[in-house]
Amino acid sequence: MTSKATPKTNRGVRGPARTTREDWLNTAIDTLITEGVDQVKVLTLSQKLGCARSSFYWYFKNRTELLDALLDHWAATNTKVLIEAAGAKSDTICFALGHLLAAWVSKGNFDTKLDFAVRDWARRSGGVRRVLDLNEGARLEAIAAMFRRFDYPYGEADVRARIVYFTQIGYDLQETHESWDTRVARGRDYLFCLTGREPSEEEVQFLSKLVYDGLTDQPAQQA
Known part of the structure; x- marks a missing residue:
């Protein structure tokens, strides 16, 4: 899996040999998230990197190619x-839903801020909107296929996939903050409401451990 790009702090002036393609892409991602696509400009990025604008063209033909690379990174x-x-x-x-939810909220996996930055970008660009729609369609189909593997009827699997997907999107949009105890207390009910099947204690503990490990980057303590 491609790791999520993390903007770097740059000191001093960099020449083309010291500024990498990843530097430009990471800084563009950070700028997209914090300032919007209109500020993803060669001059703006070069100032943040402390290098000449000309070094940009060692790695990208033009701004359009950089923007395409941003979308590719987001999808990947x-x-x-x-x-x-x-x-x-x-x-x-x-268990399957536990894997999905843990991947969604764990550090270093799904980048919520980048996702919403792309959504904001899509409001201004028909081309980006089409890319977003294609990616959302692929995500929804994967989640629906997850349900179908466990013998949910086709239509029900599709609806449950949408409930799971748009519930989490809404949860992220509201920037809801819950204590760890609250998350654990609601785990069983979330699994039941989202799947329609009563989870076992093992399944509840599995979800709690996956989410805890992902959020803290360390194994959960065993009871």
């Missing part, structure tokens, strides 16, 4: 991680 991270998580081998639908 956010969309890919959800599709892979939805397809993870699992014995039950509750």
